[in-house]
Amino acid sequence: MVKLTIFEVMKSKTLQITLIYVILSLIMALVCHSLLTAYFSKPEYLYLFLLKDILFISCTGLIFKRILSKNENKNITIFEKLKDTNEEIKESNEKYDIVAKATSDTIWDWKIQEDSINWNKGIETIFGYNQLEVGKTSKWWFDKIHPEDSIRMSIKLYSFIEQKTEKWQDQYRFKCADGTYKYVLDRGFLLKDDNGRAIRMIGAIQDITKQKEEEQRLKLLETVITQSKDSILITEANSASLKIPKIVYVNPAFSQMSGYLSNEIIGKSPNIFKGPKSDSEELKKLLKAIKNEEECLIETITYTKNKEEYWVRFSMIPIFNAEGAITHWISIQRDITDEKKLEIEKEHLIRELTQNNKDLKQFSYITSHNLRAPLSNLIGLLNLIEDIPIENEELEEILAGFNKSTHLLNETINDLVKVIIIKDNPSMQKEEVSLQEVFENVFSQLSFQIELHKPIIKLKFDRVPLLTTNKAYIESILLNLLTNSIKYKSENRKLKISITAEQIDNKAVLTFKDNGIGIDLERNRDKIFGLYQRFHNYPDSKGLGLYLVKSQVETMGGTIIIDSEVNKGTTFTITFKN
Amino acid sequence: MLEQILCIDDDPITLMLCKKVIAKSEFSKEVITAQNGEEALHHFNNLKYTNNNKAKTSKKPELIFLDLNMPVMGGWEFLDHFTSPDYTEFNNANVIVLSSTIDPDDLAKAKKYPIIIDFLSKPITQPMLEYLKKKINV
Numbered sequence: 001m002v003k004l005t006i007f008e009v010m011k012s013k014t015l016q017i018t019l020i021y022v023i024l025s026l027i028m029a030l031v032c033h034s035l036l037t038a039y040f041s042k043p044e045y046l047y048l049f050l051l052k053d054i055l056f057i058s059c060t061g062l063i064f065k066r067i068l069s070k071n072e073n074k075n076i077t078i079f080e081k082l083k084d085t086n087e088e089i090k091e092s093n094e095k096y097d098i099v100a101k102a103t104s105d106t107i108w109d110w111k112i113q114e115d116s117i118n119w120n121k122g123i124e125t126i127f128g129y130n131q132l133e134v135g136k137t138s139k140w141w142f143d144k145i146h147p148e149d150s151i152r153m154s155i156k157l158y159s160f161i162e163q164k165t166e167k168w169q170d171q172y173r174f175k176c177a178d179g180t181y182k183y184v185l186d187r188g189f190l191l192k193d194d195n196g197r198a199i200r201m202i203g204a205i206q207d208i209t210k211q212k213e214e215e216q217r218l219k220l221l222e223t224v225i226t227q228s229k230d231s232i233l234i235t236e237a238n239s240a241s242l243k244i245p246k247i248v249y250v251n252p253a254f255s256q257m258s259g260y261l262s263n264e265i266i267g268k269s270p271n272i273f274k275g276p277k278s279d280s281e282e283l284k285k286l287l288k289a290i291k292n293e294e295e296c297l298i299e300t301i302t303y304t305k306n307k308e309e310y311w312v313r314f315s316m317i318p319i320f321n322a323e324g325a326i327t328h329w330i331s332i333q334r335d336i337t338d339e340k341k342l343e344i345e346k347e348h349l350i351r352e353l354t355q356n357n358k359d360l361k362q363f364s365y366i367t368s369h370n371l372r373a374p375l376s377n378l379i380g381l382l383n384l385i386e387d388i389p390i391e392n393e394e395l396e397e398i399l400a401g402f403n404k405s406t407h408l409l410n411e412t413i414n415d416l417v418k419v420i421i422i423k424d425n426p427s428m429q430k431e432e433v434s435l436q437e438v439f440e441n442v443f444s445q446l447s448f449q450i451e452l453h454k455p456i457i458k459l460k461f462d463r464v465p466l467l468t469t470n471k472a473y474i475e476s477i478l479l480n481l482l483t484n485s486i487k488y489k490s491e492n493r494k495l496k497i498s499i500t501a502e503q504i505d506n507k508a509v510l511t512f513k514d515n516g517i518g519i520d521l522e523r524n525r526d527k528i529f530g531l532y533q534r535f536h537n538y539p540d541s542k543g544l545g546l547y548l549v550k551s552q553v554e555t556m557g558g559t560i561i562i563d564s565e566v567n568k569g570t571t572f573t574i575t576f577k578n
Numbered sequence: 579m580l581e582q583i584l585c586i587d588d589d590p591i592t593l594m595l596c597k598k599v600i601a602k603s604e605f606s607k608e609v610i611t612a613q614n615g616e617e618a619l620h621h622f623n624n625l626k627y628t629n630n631n632k633a634k635t636s637k638k639p640e641l642i643f644l645d646l647n648m649p650v651m652g653g654w655e656f657l658d659h660f661t662s663p664d665y666t667e668f669n670n671a672n673v674i675v676l677s678s679t680i681d682p683d684d685l686a687k688a689k690k691y692p693i694i695i696d697f698l699s700k701p702i703t704q705p706m707l708e709y710l711k712k713k714i715n716v
Binding site: 366373377380383420 | 589591592595598599602647677678679680681682699700701702703704
């Protein structure tokens with residue numbers, strides 16, 4: 001029994017104290033009893049006293065314990081309560097810290113009566129003010145508000161503090177430490193005393209500069225749509241039953257073009273622009289593209305609200321979201337009626353010109369045929385006369401003149417025919433031609449004249465051994481130039497001709513130089529390559545050679561320039577793409 | 579020397595020239611002429627008719643000099659008829675186009691007719707006939 005009580009005593013301090021008191025009192029009682037019994041001799045009373053003491057001590061001990069334990073219970077509940085409150089405060093503080101850290105907002109706490117304002121770290125991290133710079137009064141705050149915003153802002157704020165308005169939030173520009181302004185959204189609430197008077201206001205400033213800038217950027221981008229001269233419309237992603245999806249937006253240019261106002265057309269399918277003259281093939285193409293979710297561009301006649309037709313170039317561009325699903329279609333449309341008109345006019349003109357050209361060509365063929373036919377008879381007949389002996393001298397002379405004139409006429413006509421054929425043949429065949437070979441051919445054709453005048457001819461082709469060109473033309477060009485050089489050589493000096501070919505970038509440059517009598521370019525520059533232009537009164541000069549040369553060079557996509565000085569010589573520079 | 583050749587041309591002077599030059603070069607014994615395609619076809623029709631009725635067959639041209647631009651029926655139309663099955667017995671003759679044309683289309687067209695063995699420019703000359711002699715092995 002005693003052992004058990006001791007265990008219990010250990011458990012509770014109240015019990016412990018009570019027990020110590022009881023034991024000490026008991027020991028006292030026993031010691032007193034022993035002393036008393038030693039000095040007094042009536043033990044029967046003494047036992048009675050002892051019993052009484054023990055009883056008294058036990059009773060007081062019990063009472064003592066009860067009081068103590070009651071007291072302790074009270075203490076425990078108070079303590080528990082305190083602990084709970086403490087924990088709550090701690091938790092709340094932690095929460096606040098987390099929120100303060102997590103939020104990018106700048107939080108301020110304004111004790112209105114004392115006009116003392118407290119800022120959290122945001123004032124430093126976001127606006128760049130260090131703790132020393134931050135003022136302690138609301139004046140500092142108001143001073144930092146952009147002058148254009150401050151009046152409006154303070155009116156709203158004070159009407160809130162005076163509780164004329166329920167809520168307070170405002171956007172204004174707040175000055176940073178570096179002097180720039182940030183757009184902020186400020187939201188706050190009031191703390192009131194028992195009388196309902198505002199004593200404290202706590203607010204959070206959010207930096208919305210980015211949003212504002214984005215908003216302004218979007219506004220700017222939006223002007224592209226609203227101010228564009230091209231019609232822009234946006235439709236839904238999908239359509240029912242093979243139609244162009246419903247319109248969700250049209251820009252003002254569209255209304256201008258089609259006559260439909262925004263509210264008249266939204267929710268309808270662009271199919272309503274279709275009309276009797278619309279190109280159904282083009283519309284099929286468009287519907288197919290919509291089905292396949294592909295970009296598409298068509299041109300068709302379409303109709304305004306008043307059923308007036310106009311040509312439109314119409315594009316549909318699918319817009320996809322991040323998941324790759326189609327969300328909208330954007331359509332850009334342009335009235336191309338004028339363009340189409342011009343195009344049709346142009347086509348008409350080209351057709352007319354082509355026909356005219358064809359007619360003229362045919363005319364030149366027929367004319368040349370009709371000239372050549374009797375001329376060939378004349379030549380044939382003259383050929384026959386050659387074999388007949390003629391006794392009459394005068395007749396012989398007449399026939400000789402007749403013969404010469406006929407052949408001259410024939411040459412002229414043949415040259416003209418050449419011109420016609422060159423002009424008619426813009427896509428003549430080109431091949432790899434060896435310049436050396438070309439010159440051999442040309443020299444052999446002119447062997448008689450070369451033998452007669454023995455010119456000094458210098459050739460330098462090693463840089464451009466091969467030329468991609470038309471063989472017949474290049475031969476004709478060089479033949480004409482060489483013939484000219486021989487024909488118009490100076491009588492005072494030996495004829496020297498130098499011909500060089502050079503490759504410059506992707507061009508072959510052929511230089512043909514002689515020391516002949518030259519041409520007065522001052523007077524004749526414009527006429528030099530003209531048809532039937534003659535600069536020297538030579539009997540066999542027809543004024544055709546250089547005209548042919550130029551025509552042939554240009555037909556092959558080349559250019560020719562001349563440099564000449566009277567009595568010094570002439571240089572032709574021919575450039576071909578090679 | 580060829581036995582007979584046919585010259586088709588609307589120009590009598592060309593025909594006269596042909597006859598004289600051919601005679602001179604001893605190119606053919608006989609030269610017959612027609613003023614246009616239709617006349618030439620008429621000649622062939624007559625030949626066909628007489629050959630069918632008589633035991634003895636008449637001569638048929640071995641070579642034809644053909645002009646292109648002629649009234650009534652031009653050279654191309656003539657060739658289209660002449661190369662048809664109606665003229666099978668005659669169209670083994672060679673045709674030489676003898677023309678003053680410079681139209682490149684004519685030259686290109688001539689290449690499409692296998693019956694045309696050459697395309698020559700007027701006037702007919704003795705060297706031309708010498709060249710043809712070699713070409714057709716006369």
